[in-house]
Amino acid sequence: STQSTGEEGTTEEDGSYRIRGLTPNCPLTFHVRADKSDKIRRASPPSQLIEIGEEDKSGVNFVVFQEPNTFDITGYVEVSSEYVGSTKVHLIEDKGKAGGKQVHSTQLHESRIFVFPDMTLSSSYNVKIESSLSHSM
Numbered sequence: 001s002t003q004s005t006g007e008e009g010t011t012e013e014d015g016s017y018r019i020r021g022l023t024p025n026c027p028l029t030f031h032v033r034a035d036k037s038d039k040i041r042r043a044s045p046p047s048q049l050i051e052i053g054e055e056d057k058s059g060v061n062f063v064v065f066q067e068p069n070t071f072d073i074t075g076y077v078e079v080s081s082e083y084v085g086s087t088k089v090h091l092i093e094d095k096g097k098a099g100g101k102q103v104h105s106t107q108l109h110e111s112r113i114f115v116f117p118d119m120t121l122s123s124s125y126n127v128k129i130e131s132s133l134s135h136s137m
Contacts, residue, residue, distance in 0.1 A: 022052050039067035073116040086132045089114045094124040
């Protein structure tokens with residue numbers, strides 16, 4: 001018969017952990033277990049099968065991927081160099097039937113790239129490009 005036991009260790013701030021009381025000379029499967037308060041999406045690898053000897057084992061590492069709370073909106077505007085200085089990029093939070101609310105605005109630079117950092121995942125956004133040039137041009 002196969003005996004299944006569970007031991008736990010807590011990860012320190014530097015990423016190290018120690019699990020005591022493991023049965024030596026026995027293959028053990030290790031995996032990351034997240035508390036409900038953790039926003040862990042997944043771990044890589046999902047598990048590791050390790051043969052524990054009489055000595056401490058090191059180098060059993062996992063990479064943990066957390067659920068993001070925010071994201072960046074990045075874009076590139078195709079516009080002639082002569083119009084870059086008169087072009088603004090606005091970020092509008094979509095409020096459904098209530099319309100929208102401007103949450104960011106930036107002047108376009110020579111790179112023509114804009115970045116709106118730390119946007120919340122719970123909202124929808126629209127990007128609006130605006131020129132200060134006359135509409136008759």
